Amino acid sequence: MANSSLSGRYTVLMDNRGRISFPAAFRAAIGEKLYISPKLYQNVLVVRSEADYIAYRDKLLAAGEKNGDSDLDTEEDIRDFCMMTATVVPDKNGRITIPDELVSYAGITSGKAAVLGIVDYAEIWDSEELKAYEEKRKAIRERKRRLMEMDRDARYKAREKAVDGV
Numbered sequence: 001m002a003n004s005s006l007s008g009r010y011t012v013l014m015d016n017r018g019r020i021s022f023p024a025a026f027r028a029a030i031g032e033k034l035y036i037s038p039k040l041y042q043n044v045l046v047v048r049s050e051a052d053y054i055a056y057r058d059k060l061l062a063a064g065e066k067n068g069d070s071d072l073d074t075e076e077d078i079r080d081f082c083m084m085t086a087t088v089v090p091d092k093n094g095r096i097t098i099p100d101e102l103v104s105y106a107g108i109t110s111g112k113a114a115v116l117g118i119v120d121y122a123e124i125w126d127s128e129e130l131k132a133y134e135e136k137r138k139a140i141r142e143r144k145r146r147l148m149e150m151d152r153d154a155r156y157k158a159r160e161k162a163v164d165g166v
Helices: 026-032 051-065 071-083 101-107 128-164
Strands: 007-014 019-021 034-038 045-048 086-087 096-097 110-118 121-126
Touching: 007 019, 007 034, 019 026, 026 110, 026 121, 034 101, 045 051, 045 101, 051 071, 051 101, 110 128, 121 128
Parallel strands: none
Antiparallel strands: 007 110, 019 096, 034 045, 034 086, 045 121, 110 121
């Protein structure tokens, strides 16, 4: 991948053939040959350059070895990852066709997809799924903020008590 950083969010329509318009800025950063894989443990697709795809595959291999997985377990993980990865090239209009299997994996049922830039790769989400994820994250951030405020208030009261007691 080039020395660029992907960021931003685009909402795109998906036609009945699984085609979306892949953002030009992301194509420029990733390249014209895109590797689309499922994101493990999430209903999200990841779009990488060839170099990043190979690096991620190698990272999976190394993780299997580090975790003490058997060669068979590691091989099966790599097989699952590789067989679910599609290599696509955008057409002259910048559209890519996402295979049905990957559309199904990501649960893109709303006809709208969100394409996000995540530093050195892109993610493709179903728009409604992303909204639900954002609401969940918002609630978590709010809870953390309240806990930090409670902690700050407790420290402040403890300081006041210490000063009053001196």
